[in-house]
Amino acid sequence: MTASxxxxxSIRVFALGYLALLxxxxxxxxxxxxxxxxxxxxxDSITTPAxxxxxxxxxxxxxxxxxxxxxxxxxAALVLVRTRIRGKWLLQAVIDLPFxxxxxxxxxxxxxxxxxxxxxxxxxxxxxxxxxxxxxxxVLATIFVCxxxxxxxxxxxxxxxxxxxxxxxxxxxxxRWQTFRRITLPAIRWGVAYGVVLSTARAxxxxxxxxxxxxxxxxxxxxxxxxxxxxxxxxxxSGAYAASALLAVIALATLLAMTVLQRKGDSx
Amino acid sequence: xxxxxxxxxxxxxxxxASRRVGGRGLTxxxxxxxTLWLSVIVLLPLAALTAKSxxxxxxxxxxxxxxxxxxxxxxxxxxxxxIVAVINAIAGVAIxxxxxxxxxxGRRVVNAVIDLPFxxxxxxxGITLLALWGPKSPVGVNLxxxxxxxxxxxxxxxxxxxxRAVQPVLIELDREMEEAAASLGASGPTIFRxxxxxxxxxxxxxxxxxxxxxxxxxxxxxxxxxxNKPFDTQVSSVFIFKQIESDNATGAAAVSVVLLAVSxxxxxxxxxxESWGSRHDR
Numbered sequence: 270m271t272a273s274x275x276x277x278x279s280i281r282v283f284a285l286g287y288l289a290l291l292x293x294x295x296x297x298x299x300x301x302x303x304x305x306x307x308x309x310x311x312x313d314s315i316t317t318p319a320x321x322x323x324x325x326x327x328x329x330x331x332x333x334x335x336x337x338x339x340x341x342x343x344x345a346a347l348v349l350v351r352t353r354i355r356g357k358w359l360l361q362a363v364i365d366l367p368f369x370x371x372x373x374x375x376x377x378x379x380x381x382x383x384x385x386x387x388x389x390x391x392x393x394x395x396x397x398x399x400x401x402x403x404x405x406x407x408v409l410a411t412i413f414v415c416x417x418x419x420x421x422x423x424x425x426x427x428x429x430x431x432x433x434x435x436x437x438x439x440x441x442x443x444x445r446w447q448t449f450r451r452i453t454l455p456a457i458r459w460g461v462a463y464g465v466v467l468s469t470a471r472a473x474x475x476x477x478x479x480x481x482x483x484x485x486x487x488x489x490x491x492x493x494x495x496x497x498x499x500x501x502x503x504x505x506x507s508g509a510y511a512a513s514a515l516l517a518v519i520a521l522a523t524l525l526a527m528t529v530l531q532r533k534g535d536s537x
Numbered sequence: 538x539x540x541x542x543x544x545x546x547x548x549x550x551x552x553x554a555s556r557r558v559g560g561r562g563l564t565x566x567x568x569x570x571x572t573l574w575l576s577v578i579v580l581l582p583l584a585a586l587t588a589k590s591x592x593x594x595x596x597x598x599x600x601x602x603x604x605x606x607x608x609x610x611x612x613x614x615x616x617x618x619x620i621v622a623v624i625n626a627i628a629g630v631a632i633x634x635x636x637x638x639x640x641x642x643g644r645r646v647v648n649a650v651i652d653l654p655f656x657x658x659x660x661x662x663g664i665t666l667l668a669l670w671g672p673k674s675p676v677g678v679n680l681x682x683x684x685x686x687x688x689x690x691x692x693x694x695x696x697x698x699x700x701r702a703v704q705p706v707l708i709e710l711d712r713e714m715e716e717a718a719a720s721l722g723a724s725g726p727t728i729f730r731x732x733x734x735x736x737x738x739x740x741x742x743x744x745x746x747x748x749x750x751x752x753x754x755x756x757x758x759x760x761x762x763x764x765n766k767p768f769d770t771q772v773s774s775v776f777i778f779k780q781i782e783s784d785n786a787t788g789a790a791a792v793s794v795v796l797l798a799v800s801x802x803x804x805x806x807x808x809x810x811e812s813w814g815s816r817h818d819r
Contacts, residue, residue, distance in 0.1 A: 276725050277639060284635040285647070287628050291693055292653060298675060299668040341574050348567040362804060363575050368747075369800035371754025371774045374793040377781060378582035381589045381790060388585050413578050467655070474658025477756035477774065481781060494660045494757070501664060501761060510668075513661045520656040527656070528649045 296517075303510040314511035322488050323496040324515070330404065330479075330492065331472040334411040338468050342419025343461065347453075349420070350427040367416045375413050376481025379406060383482075402484030407492070410478035415471050419464030426460035427453075463530045470523040474516065583797070590790035601791035609768045610776040611795065617684065617772070618752035621691040622745040628692075629699020629744055630737065636700070637707045654696050659757025662693050667762055682764030687772060690758040695748035702744025703737055710736055739814030746810060750803040754796060 383400035384390045400406040438448040476494040483490040501509040670680040680686040718728045756774040763770040780789035
Protein backbone atom coordinates (compact mmCIF):
# COMPACT_ATOMS: atom_id res chain seq x y z
CA MET A 270 0.00 0.00 0.00
CA THR A 271 1.34 3.39 -0.88
CA ALA A 272 0.65 5.03 2.43
CA SER A 273 1.56 8.66 2.98
CA UNK A 274 4.59 9.24 5.23
CA UNK A 275 2.27 10.39 8.01
CA UNK A 276 0.02 7.34 7.64
CA UNK A 277 3.00 5.02 7.55
CA UNK A 278 4.50 6.59 10.64
CA SER A 279 1.27 6.51 12.63
CA ILE A 280 0.72 2.81 11.86
CA ARG A 281 4.30 2.11 12.89
CA VAL A 282 3.90 4.03 16.13
CA PHE A 283 0.64 2.21 16.89
CA ALA A 284 2.07 -1.23 16.13
CA LEU A 285 5.31 -0.75 18.04
CA GLY A 286 3.59 1.06 20.90
CA TYR A 287 1.14 -1.82 21.27
CA LEU A 288 4.01 -4.31 21.37
CA ALA A 289 5.91 -2.17 23.86
CA LEU A 290 3.01 -1.89 26.30
CA LEU A 291 2.00 -5.53 26.01
CA UNK A 292 5.37 -7.27 25.66
CA UNK A 293 8.56 -5.28 25.94
CA UNK A 294 7.92 -3.05 28.96
CA UNK A 295 6.34 -5.75 31.18
CA UNK A 296 9.23 -8.09 30.41
CA UNK A 297 11.72 -5.34 31.12
CA UNK A 298 10.07 -4.59 34.46
CA UNK A 299 9.95 -8.23 35.51
CA UNK A 300 13.62 -8.67 34.62
CA UNK A 301 14.51 -5.58 36.63
CA UNK A 302 12.47 -6.80 39.61
CA UNK A 303 14.06 -10.23 39.38
CA UNK A 304 17.62 -8.98 39.55
CA UNK A 305 16.91 -6.10 41.94
CA UNK A 306 17.99 -8.17 44.99
CA UNK A 307 21.19 -9.17 43.17
CA UNK A 308 22.27 -12.09 41.03
CA UNK A 309 23.35 -14.09 44.08
CA UNK A 310 19.87 -13.99 45.56
CA UNK A 311 18.39 -15.19 42.27
CA UNK A 312 20.81 -18.09 42.11
CA ASP A 313 20.07 -18.99 45.74
CA SER A 314 16.38 -18.93 44.98
CA ILE A 315 16.59 -21.29 42.00
CA THR A 316 18.93 -23.73 43.71
CA THR A 317 16.76 -24.53 46.72
CA PRO A 318 15.92 -28.26 46.91
CA ALA A 319 12.30 -27.50 45.90
CA UNK A 320 13.39 -25.52 42.86
CA UNK A 321 15.97 -28.08 41.75
CA UNK A 322 13.48 -30.93 42.04
CA UNK A 323 10.88 -28.86 40.14
CA UNK A 324 13.41 -28.18 37.41
CA UNK A 325 14.31 -31.85 36.95
CA UNK A 326 10.69 -32.96 37.07
CA UNK A 327 9.85 -30.44 34.35
CA UNK A 328 12.70 -31.78 32.20
CA UNK A 329 11.73 -35.39 32.91
CA UNK A 330 8.12 -34.87 31.83
CA UNK A 331 9.19 -33.08 28.66
CA UNK A 332 11.75 -35.80 27.91
CA UNK A 333 9.01 -38.44 27.98
CA UNK A 334 6.18 -36.52 26.34
CA UNK A 335 8.02 -34.84 23.47
CA UNK A 336 9.62 -37.96 21.87
CA UNK A 337 6.33 -39.87 22.11
CA UNK A 338 4.51 -36.96 20.49
CA UNK A 339 7.13 -36.66 17.78
CA UNK A 340 6.75 -40.29 16.72
CA UNK A 341 2.98 -39.98 16.84
CA UNK A 342 3.14 -36.70 14.94
CA UNK A 343 5.19 -38.12 12.07
CA UNK A 344 3.00 -41.22 11.76
CA ALA A 345 -0.17 -39.13 11.94
CA ALA A 346 1.11 -36.70 9.30
CA LEU A 347 1.99 -39.62 7.01
CA VAL A 348 -1.47 -41.10 7.49
CA LEU A 349 -3.11 -37.73 6.81
CA VAL A 350 -1.09 -36.87 3.71
CA ARG A 351 0.04 -40.15 2.15
CA THR A 352 -2.91 -42.46 2.58
CA ARG A 353 -6.42 -42.37 1.29
CA ILE A 354 -8.65 -43.44 4.09
CA ARG A 355 -12.21 -42.48 4.78
CA GLY A 356 -13.06 -40.10 7.59
CA LYS A 357 -9.76 -38.23 7.38
CA TRP A 358 -11.52 -34.98 8.28
CA LEU A 359 -12.56 -36.59 11.54
CA LEU A 360 -8.97 -37.60 12.28
CA GLN A 361 -7.82 -34.05 11.58
CA ALA A 362 -10.51 -32.59 13.78
CA VAL A 363 -9.55 -34.82 16.72
CA ILE A 364 -5.87 -33.97 16.26
CA ASP A 365 -6.68 -30.24 16.30
CA LEU A 366 -8.96 -30.59 19.31
CA PRO A 367 -6.29 -30.08 22.04
CA PHE A 368 -5.62 -26.58 20.67
CA UNK A 369 -9.21 -25.59 21.22
CA UNK A 370 -9.82 -27.18 24.62
CA UNK A 371 -9.09 -25.35 27.85
CA UNK A 372 -6.11 -26.85 29.70
CA UNK A 373 -8.26 -27.11 32.83
CA UNK A 374 -10.82 -29.18 30.94
CA UNK A 375 -8.03 -31.45 29.68
CA UNK A 376 -6.77 -31.93 33.22
CA UNK A 377 -10.26 -32.62 34.53
CA UNK A 378 -10.96 -35.15 31.76
CA UNK A 379 -7.79 -37.09 32.64
CA UNK A 380 -8.65 -36.80 36.33
CA UNK A 381 -12.08 -38.29 35.72
CA UNK A 382 -10.70 -41.16 33.62
CA UNK A 383 -7.68 -42.13 35.71
CA UNK A 384 -8.70 -40.80 39.13
CA UNK A 385 -9.85 -42.70 42.19
CA UNK A 386 -13.42 -43.05 40.93
CA UNK A 387 -12.66 -42.94 37.22
CA UNK A 388 -13.24 -45.67 34.64
CA UNK A 389 -9.62 -46.84 34.61
CA UNK A 390 -8.39 -45.49 37.94
CA UNK A 391 -9.36 -48.38 40.27
CA UNK A 392 -8.01 -51.06 37.90
CA UNK A 393 -4.71 -49.27 37.50
CA UNK A 394 -4.47 -48.78 41.27
CA UNK A 395 -4.92 -52.54 41.70
CA UNK A 396 -1.97 -53.01 39.36
CA UNK A 397 0.02 -50.61 41.53
CA UNK A 398 0.02 -47.75 39.04
CA UNK A 399 -1.00 -44.35 40.32
CA UNK A 400 -1.72 -41.93 37.50
CA UNK A 401 -3.43 -38.96 39.11
CA UNK A 402 -1.44 -36.87 41.63
CA UNK A 403 1.66 -38.50 40.25
CA UNK A 404 4.07 -38.21 37.33
CA UNK A 405 2.25 -40.49 34.81
CA UNK A 406 -0.82 -38.24 34.92
CA UNK A 407 1.31 -35.15 34.39
CA VAL A 408 2.98 -36.81 31.41
CA LEU A 409 -0.41 -37.74 29.95
CA ALA A 410 -1.64 -34.16 30.40
CA THR A 411 1.49 -32.85 28.67
CA ILE A 412 1.11 -35.28 25.77
CA PHE A 413 -2.53 -34.20 25.38
CA VAL A 414 -1.80 -30.47 25.19
CA CYS A 415 1.20 -30.91 22.86
CA UNK A 416 -0.49 -33.39 20.55
CA UNK A 417 -1.07 -31.20 17.47
CA UNK A 418 2.31 -29.45 17.23
CA UNK A 419 4.41 -31.94 15.26
CA UNK A 420 1.53 -33.04 13.02
CA UNK A 421 0.72 -29.45 12.09
CA UNK A 422 4.33 -28.69 11.16
CA UNK A 423 5.07 -31.92 9.29
CA UNK A 424 1.85 -32.39 7.29
CA UNK A 425 2.24 -29.23 5.14
CA UNK A 426 5.88 -30.11 4.38
CA UNK A 427 4.94 -33.64 3.34
CA UNK A 428 2.24 -32.24 1.10
CA UNK A 429 4.64 -29.77 -0.47
CA UNK A 430 7.49 -32.17 -1.24
CA UNK A 431 5.12 -34.58 -2.98
CA UNK A 432 5.98 -38.23 -3.36
CA UNK A 433 7.87 -38.44 -6.67
CA UNK A 434 11.17 -39.18 -4.92
CA UNK A 435 9.55 -41.74 -2.67
CA UNK A 436 8.06 -43.43 -5.70
CA UNK A 437 11.41 -43.42 -7.47
CA UNK A 438 13.04 -45.05 -4.44
CA UNK A 439 10.28 -47.66 -4.29
CA UNK A 440 10.69 -48.37 -8.01
CA UNK A 441 14.40 -48.91 -7.49
CA UNK A 442 13.62 -51.56 -4.92
CA UNK A 443 13.94 -49.71 -1.63
CA UNK A 444 11.90 -51.09 1.20
CA ARG A 445 9.29 -48.90 2.82
CA TRP A 446 11.50 -48.29 5.87
CA GLN A 447 14.51 -47.46 3.68
CA THR A 448 12.42 -45.01 1.67
CA PHE A 449 11.22 -43.34 4.84
CA ARG A 450 14.65 -43.14 6.43
CA ARG A 451 16.63 -42.07 3.36
CA ILE A 452 14.09 -39.94 1.45
CA THR A 453 11.14 -38.80 3.54
CA LEU A 454 12.82 -38.14 6.87
CA PRO A 455 15.62 -35.91 5.50
CA ALA A 456 13.04 -33.92 3.56
CA ILE A 457 10.81 -33.26 6.56
CA ARG A 458 13.56 -32.81 9.15
CA TRP A 459 13.18 -29.04 9.60
CA GLY A 460 9.44 -29.37 9.94
CA VAL A 461 9.93 -32.08 12.56
CA ALA A 462 12.53 -29.97 14.36
CA TYR A 463 10.21 -26.97 14.43
CA GLY A 464 7.39 -29.08 15.79
CA VAL A 465 9.72 -30.53 18.45
CA VAL A 466 10.77 -27.04 19.56
CA LEU A 467 7.15 -25.90 19.83
CA SER A 468 6.14 -29.02 21.78
CA THR A 469 9.12 -28.70 24.10
CA ALA A 470 8.28 -25.09 24.89
CA ARG A 471 4.67 -25.98 25.57
CA ALA A 472 5.61 -29.09 27.57
CA UNK A 473 7.95 -27.13 29.83
CA UNK A 474 5.52 -24.26 30.31
CA UNK A 475 2.24 -26.15 30.63
CA UNK A 476 0.35 -25.05 33.70
CA UNK A 477 -3.41 -25.59 33.67
CA UNK A 478 -3.70 -29.25 32.69
CA UNK A 479 -0.72 -30.32 34.79
CA UNK A 480 -1.97 -28.29 37.73
CA UNK A 481 -5.25 -30.24 37.89
CA UNK A 482 -3.64 -33.70 37.88
CA UNK A 483 -0.49 -32.96 39.89
CA UNK A 484 -1.81 -32.67 43.43
CA UNK A 485 1.12 -30.30 44.00
CA UNK A 486 3.07 -32.53 46.36
CA UNK A 487 6.15 -30.49 47.20
CA UNK A 488 9.36 -32.08 45.95
CA UNK A 489 7.41 -34.76 44.08
CA UNK A 490 4.84 -33.42 41.64
CA UNK A 491 5.65 -29.72 41.44
CA UNK A 492 7.00 -28.54 38.08
CA UNK A 493 8.62 -25.15 37.50
CA UNK A 494 5.40 -23.38 36.38
CA UNK A 495 3.59 -24.82 39.42
CA UNK A 496 6.44 -23.61 41.63
CA UNK A 497 6.05 -20.09 40.22
CA UNK A 498 2.36 -20.07 41.09
CA UNK A 499 2.99 -21.61 44.49
CA UNK A 500 5.61 -19.02 45.40
CA UNK A 501 3.52 -16.12 44.11
CA UNK A 502 0.46 -17.28 46.08
CA UNK A 503 2.60 -17.52 49.20
CA UNK A 504 3.74 -13.92 48.72
CA UNK A 505 7.29 -14.99 47.88
CA UNK A 506 7.47 -12.49 45.02
CA SER A 507 11.22 -12.54 44.45
CA GLY A 508 11.19 -16.34 44.52
CA ALA A 509 8.39 -16.38 41.94
CA TYR A 510 10.29 -13.91 39.76
CA ALA A 511 13.49 -15.96 39.96
CA ALA A 512 11.72 -19.17 38.93
CA SER A 513 9.96 -17.20 36.16
CA ALA A 514 13.33 -15.92 34.97
CA LEU A 515 14.58 -19.49 34.69
CA LEU A 516 11.53 -20.37 32.60
CA ALA A 517 11.97 -17.18 30.57
CA VAL A 518 15.54 -18.20 29.72
CA ILE A 519 14.19 -21.51 28.41
CA ALA A 520 11.54 -19.58 26.46
CA LEU A 521 14.16 -17.31 24.91
CA ALA A 522 16.26 -20.30 23.87
CA THR A 523 13.12 -21.74 22.30
CA LEU A 524 12.47 -18.51 20.44
CA LEU A 525 16.02 -18.48 19.14
CA ALA A 526 15.68 -22.07 17.96
CA MET A 527 12.38 -21.23 16.27
CA THR A 528 13.91 -18.31 14.39
CA VAL A 529 16.89 -20.34 13.23
CA LEU A 530 14.76 -23.31 12.19
CA GLN A 531 12.32 -21.09 10.32
CA ARG A 532 15.16 -19.71 8.27
CA LYS A 533 16.54 -23.19 7.57
CA GLY A 534 13.09 -24.40 6.59
CA ASP A 535 12.57 -21.44 4.26
CA SER A 536 15.91 -21.78 2.55
CA UNK A 537 15.25 -25.41 1.72
CA UNK B 538 2.26 -20.85 12.16
CA UNK B 539 -0.59 -22.27 14.13
CA UNK B 540 -2.88 -20.88 11.48
CA UNK B 541 -1.55 -23.15 8.77
CA UNK B 542 -4.29 -25.56 7.98
CA UNK B 543 -3.64 -29.26 7.97
CA UNK B 544 -6.64 -29.45 5.74
CA UNK B 545 -5.42 -27.82 2.54
CA UNK B 546 -6.65 -29.90 -0.38
CA UNK B 547 -4.02 -32.26 -1.77
CA UNK B 548 -2.35 -31.14 -4.95
CA UNK B 549 -3.96 -32.78 -7.99
CA UNK B 550 -1.98 -35.47 -9.76
CA UNK B 551 -0.24 -36.68 -6.63
CA UNK B 552 -3.03 -38.37 -4.83
CA UNK B 553 -3.51 -41.23 -7.29
CA ALA B 554 0.10 -42.31 -7.01
CA SER B 555 0.36 -41.87 -3.27
CA ARG B 556 -1.73 -44.96 -2.70
CA ARG B 557 1.09 -47.12 -3.98
CA VAL B 558 3.80 -45.53 -1.85
CA GLY B 559 1.75 -45.40 1.30
CA GLY B 560 0.77 -48.95 0.64
CA ARG B 561 -1.40 -51.17 2.74
CA GLY B 562 1.27 -51.48 5.42
CA LEU B 563 1.30 -47.80 6.28
CA THR B 564 -2.44 -47.48 5.97
CA UNK B 565 -3.16 -50.41 8.26
CA UNK B 566 -0.47 -49.99 10.89
CA UNK B 567 -0.40 -46.17 10.79
CA UNK B 568 -4.14 -45.75 11.07
CA UNK B 569 -4.17 -48.30 13.87
CA UNK B 570 -1.45 -46.56 15.85
CA UNK B 571 -2.90 -43.09 15.34
CA THR B 572 -6.43 -44.15 16.22
CA LEU B 573 -5.33 -46.03 19.33
CA TRP B 574 -3.16 -43.14 20.54
CA LEU B 575 -5.89 -40.56 19.97
CA SER B 576 -8.45 -42.77 21.67
CA VAL B 577 -6.41 -43.30 24.83
CA ILE B 578 -5.03 -39.78 25.12
CA VAL B 579 -7.91 -37.65 23.83
CA LEU B 580 -11.21 -39.41 23.24
CA LEU B 581 -11.46 -41.67 26.28
CA PRO B 582 -10.78 -38.85 28.78
CA LEU B 583 -13.29 -36.61 27.02
CA ALA B 584 -15.84 -39.44 27.09
CA ALA B 585 -15.24 -39.88 30.83
CA LEU B 586 -15.69 -36.12 31.28
CA THR B 587 -19.00 -36.13 29.39
CA ALA B 588 -20.24 -39.17 31.31
CA LYS B 589 -19.33 -37.58 34.63
CA SER B 590 -21.17 -34.39 33.74
CA UNK B 591 -24.36 -36.46 33.42
CA UNK B 592 -23.78 -38.32 36.69
CA UNK B 593 -26.72 -36.68 38.41
CA UNK B 594 -28.98 -36.82 35.38
CA UNK B 595 -29.91 -34.14 32.88
CA UNK B 596 -31.57 -31.87 35.41
CA UNK B 597 -28.48 -31.81 37.64
CA UNK B 598 -26.38 -31.06 34.55
CA UNK B 599 -28.70 -28.20 33.66
CA UNK B 600 -28.63 -26.87 37.23
CA UNK B 601 -24.82 -26.83 37.28
CA UNK B 602 -24.57 -25.12 33.92
CA UNK B 603 -27.22 -22.52 34.68
CA UNK B 604 -26.16 -21.70 38.23
CA UNK B 605 -25.84 -17.93 38.54
CA UNK B 606 -22.10 -18.04 39.07
CA UNK B 607 -21.48 -20.39 36.13
CA UNK B 608 -23.58 -18.23 33.81
CA UNK B 609 -21.83 -15.05 34.95
CA UNK B 610 -18.42 -16.65 34.38
CA UNK B 611 -19.40 -17.94 30.94
CA UNK B 612 -20.86 -14.60 29.89
CA UNK B 613 -17.74 -12.74 30.97
CA UNK B 614 -15.50 -15.33 29.28
CA UNK B 615 -17.32 -15.07 25.95
CA UNK B 616 -17.58 -11.27 26.07
CA UNK B 617 -13.93 -10.68 26.95
CA UNK B 618 -12.86 -13.25 24.33
CA UNK B 619 -14.81 -11.46 21.61
CA ILE B 620 -13.28 -8.12 22.61
CA VAL B 621 -9.81 -9.67 22.70
CA ALA B 622 -10.30 -11.29 19.29
CA VAL B 623 -11.34 -7.97 17.75
CA ILE B 624 -8.50 -5.92 19.29
CA ASN B 625 -6.09 -8.71 18.40
CA ALA B 626 -7.27 -8.67 14.76
CA ILE B 627 -6.85 -4.90 14.45
CA ALA B 628 -3.45 -4.87 16.15
CA GLY B 629 -2.47 -7.96 14.13
CA VAL B 630 -3.12 -6.22 10.83
CA ALA B 631 -1.23 -3.11 11.95
CA ILE B 632 1.76 -5.10 13.23
CA UNK B 633 1.85 -7.38 10.19
CA UNK B 634 1.66 -4.35 7.91
CA UNK B 635 4.53 -2.68 9.78
CA UNK B 636 6.63 -5.84 9.54
CA UNK B 637 5.96 -6.45 5.85
CA UNK B 638 5.62 -3.02 4.24
CA UNK B 639 7.54 -0.72 6.57
CA UNK B 640 11.27 -0.26 6.95
CA UNK B 641 12.83 0.55 10.30
CA UNK B 642 15.89 -0.55 12.23
CA GLY B 643 15.34 -3.62 14.38
CA ARG B 644 12.48 -4.94 12.27
CA ARG B 645 13.81 -8.50 12.37
CA VAL B 646 14.06 -8.44 16.15
CA VAL B 647 10.47 -7.26 16.40
CA ASN B 648 9.46 -10.02 14.00
CA ALA B 649 11.10 -12.64 16.22
CA VAL B 650 9.65 -11.20 19.41
CA ILE B 651 6.08 -11.69 18.14
CA ASP B 652 6.37 -15.42 18.87
CA LEU B 653 7.47 -14.85 22.46
CA PRO B 654 3.98 -15.38 23.94
CA PHE B 655 3.93 -18.84 22.30
CA UNK B 656 7.29 -19.71 23.82
CA UNK B 657 6.60 -18.25 27.24
CA UNK B 658 4.84 -20.32 29.90
CA UNK B 659 1.40 -18.87 30.55
CA UNK B 660 1.98 -18.50 34.29
CA UNK B 661 5.09 -16.43 33.54
CA UNK B 662 3.01 -14.29 31.19
CA GLY B 663 0.64 -13.58 34.06
CA ILE B 664 3.47 -12.72 36.46
CA THR B 665 5.07 -10.50 33.82
CA LEU B 666 1.91 -8.48 33.29
CA LEU B 667 1.41 -8.22 37.05
CA ALA B 668 4.89 -6.72 37.37
CA LEU B 669 3.90 -3.75 35.22
CA TRP B 670 0.15 -3.50 35.73
CA GLY B 671 -0.09 -5.02 39.23
CA PRO B 672 -0.15 -3.71 42.82
CA LYS B 673 3.53 -2.77 42.70
CA SER B 674 3.30 -1.07 39.32
CA PRO B 675 6.25 1.26 38.68
CA VAL B 676 3.93 3.56 36.69
CA GLY B 677 1.29 3.56 39.40
CA VAL B 678 -1.42 1.87 37.32
CA ASN B 679 -2.86 -1.04 39.26
CA LEU B 680 -5.15 -3.04 37.01
CA UNK B 681 -4.86 -6.32 38.92
CA UNK B 682 -8.13 -8.09 39.72
CA UNK B 683 -10.08 -6.02 37.20
CA UNK B 684 -11.81 -7.12 34.01
CA UNK B 685 -9.30 -5.03 32.05
CA UNK B 686 -6.44 -7.10 33.45
CA UNK B 687 -8.09 -10.28 32.19
CA UNK B 688 -8.35 -8.78 28.71
CA UNK B 689 -4.70 -7.71 28.95
CA UNK B 690 -3.57 -11.24 29.81
CA UNK B 691 -5.61 -12.69 26.96
CA UNK B 692 -4.24 -10.11 24.51
CA UNK B 693 -0.73 -11.10 25.57
CA UNK B 694 -1.14 -14.83 24.99
CA UNK B 695 -3.10 -14.45 21.72
CA UNK B 696 -0.80 -11.83 20.16
CA UNK B 697 0.93 -14.16 17.66
CA UNK B 698 -2.35 -15.49 16.22
CA UNK B 699 -3.43 -12.20 14.67
CA UNK B 700 -0.01 -11.24 13.32
CA ARG B 701 1.03 -14.64 12.01
CA ALA B 702 -2.27 -15.24 10.27
CA VAL B 703 -2.10 -11.99 8.30
CA GLN B 704 1.65 -11.70 7.65
CA PRO B 705 2.09 -14.42 4.98
CA VAL B 706 -0.96 -13.21 3.05
CA LEU B 707 0.34 -9.65 3.08
CA ILE B 708 3.73 -10.84 1.80
CA GLU B 709 2.09 -12.72 -1.08
CA LEU B 710 -0.34 -9.94 -1.91
CA ASP B 711 0.09 -8.67 -5.45
CA ARG B 712 0.97 -4.99 -5.27
CA GLU B 713 -0.04 -4.29 -8.87
CA MET B 714 -3.67 -3.94 -7.83
CA GLU B 715 -2.77 -1.33 -5.27
CA GLU B 716 -0.55 0.53 -7.72
CA ALA B 717 -3.32 0.51 -10.30
CA ALA B 718 -5.76 1.92 -7.74
CA ALA B 719 -3.23 4.57 -6.73
CA SER B 720 -2.65 5.59 -10.35
CA LEU B 721 -6.42 5.96 -10.73
CA GLY B 722 -6.33 8.46 -7.89
CA ALA B 723 -7.41 6.36 -4.88
CA SER B 724 -6.10 7.57 -1.55
CA GLY B 725 -4.16 5.40 0.89
CA PRO B 726 -7.10 4.69 3.19
CA THR B 727 -9.37 3.93 0.21
CA ILE B 728 -6.87 1.47 -1.23
CA PHE B 729 -6.58 -0.19 2.15
CA ARG B 730 -10.32 -0.45 2.64
CA UNK B 731 -11.25 -1.49 -0.91
CA UNK B 732 -8.27 -3.62 -1.97
CA UNK B 733 -5.97 -4.71 0.85
CA UNK B 734 -8.56 -5.46 3.52
CA UNK B 735 -10.85 -7.65 1.36
CA UNK B 736 -7.83 -9.74 0.40
CA UNK B 737 -6.73 -10.07 4.02
CA UNK B 738 -10.20 -10.80 5.38
CA UNK B 739 -10.10 -14.64 5.39
CA UNK B 740 -6.73 -14.54 7.17
CA UNK B 741 -7.90 -11.90 9.65
CA UNK B 742 -10.99 -13.95 10.46
CA UNK B 743 -9.08 -17.17 10.91
CA UNK B 744 -6.59 -15.42 13.17
CA UNK B 745 -9.44 -13.93 15.17
CA UNK B 746 -11.14 -17.32 15.46
CA UNK B 747 -7.94 -18.91 16.75
CA UNK B 748 -7.45 -16.08 19.23
CA UNK B 749 -11.06 -16.40 20.40
CA UNK B 750 -10.74 -20.16 20.85
CA UNK B 751 -7.56 -19.73 22.83
CA UNK B 752 -9.01 -16.91 24.94
CA UNK B 753 -12.11 -18.89 25.90
CA UNK B 754 -10.03 -21.70 27.40
CA UNK B 755 -7.06 -19.73 28.72
CA UNK B 756 -6.13 -20.44 32.31
CA UNK B 757 -2.48 -19.99 33.31
CA UNK B 758 -2.06 -16.32 32.42
CA UNK B 759 -5.44 -15.35 33.89
CA UNK B 760 -5.48 -17.27 37.15
CA UNK B 761 -3.31 -14.85 39.14
CA UNK B 762 -4.13 -11.53 37.51
CA UNK B 763 -7.92 -11.96 37.52
CA UNK B 764 -8.19 -12.35 41.29
CA ASN B 765 -11.05 -14.76 40.52
CA LYS B 766 -13.84 -12.52 41.79
CA PRO B 767 -17.19 -14.25 41.19
CA PHE B 768 -19.66 -12.23 39.09
CA ASP B 769 -16.80 -9.91 38.13
CA THR B 770 -13.45 -11.20 36.92
CA GLN B 771 -14.05 -14.94 37.17
CA VAL B 772 -13.65 -16.70 33.84
CA SER B 773 -15.04 -20.17 33.10
CA SER B 774 -11.71 -22.01 33.19
CA VAL B 775 -10.90 -20.63 36.64
CA PHE B 776 -14.47 -21.35 37.76
CA ILE B 777 -14.02 -24.99 36.70
CA PHE B 778 -10.71 -25.16 38.56
CA LYS B 779 -12.30 -23.84 41.75
CA GLN B 780 -15.13 -26.39 41.42
CA ILE B 781 -12.55 -29.19 41.14
CA GLU B 782 -10.76 -27.86 44.22
CA SER B 783 -13.99 -27.82 46.20
CA ASP B 784 -14.61 -31.44 45.20
CA ASN B 785 -17.55 -30.75 42.90
CA ALA B 786 -16.30 -32.82 39.95
CA THR B 787 -19.77 -33.27 38.48
CA GLY B 788 -20.45 -29.53 38.35
CA ALA B 789 -16.98 -28.86 36.98
CA ALA B 790 -17.54 -31.49 34.29
CA ALA B 791 -20.87 -29.96 33.30
CA VAL B 792 -19.38 -26.51 32.73
CA SER B 793 -16.42 -28.17 30.98
CA VAL B 794 -18.79 -29.81 28.52
CA VAL B 795 -20.23 -26.39 27.69
CA LEU B 796 -16.72 -25.01 27.09
CA LEU B 797 -15.96 -28.08 25.01
CA ALA B 798 -19.03 -27.38 22.89
CA VAL B 799 -17.84 -23.79 22.35
CA SER B 800 -14.41 -25.14 21.29
CA UNK B 801 -15.98 -27.57 18.83
CA UNK B 802 -18.13 -24.82 17.31
CA UNK B 803 -15.00 -22.69 16.98
CA UNK B 804 -13.12 -25.49 15.22
CA UNK B 805 -15.99 -25.92 12.77
CA UNK B 806 -16.12 -22.16 12.17
CA UNK B 807 -12.37 -22.19 11.55
CA UNK B 808 -12.75 -24.97 8.97
CA UNK B 809 -15.44 -22.98 7.18
CA UNK B 810 -13.28 -19.83 7.20
CA GLU B 811 -10.27 -21.76 5.92
CA SER B 812 -12.16 -23.37 3.06
CA TRP B 813 -13.62 -19.95 2.23
CA GLY B 814 -10.08 -18.56 2.23
CA SER B 815 -8.74 -21.22 -0.10
CA ARG B 816 -11.67 -20.65 -2.46
CA HIS B 817 -10.80 -16.97 -2.38
CA ASP B 818 -7.30 -17.76 -3.59
CA ARG B 819 -8.40 -19.30 -6.83
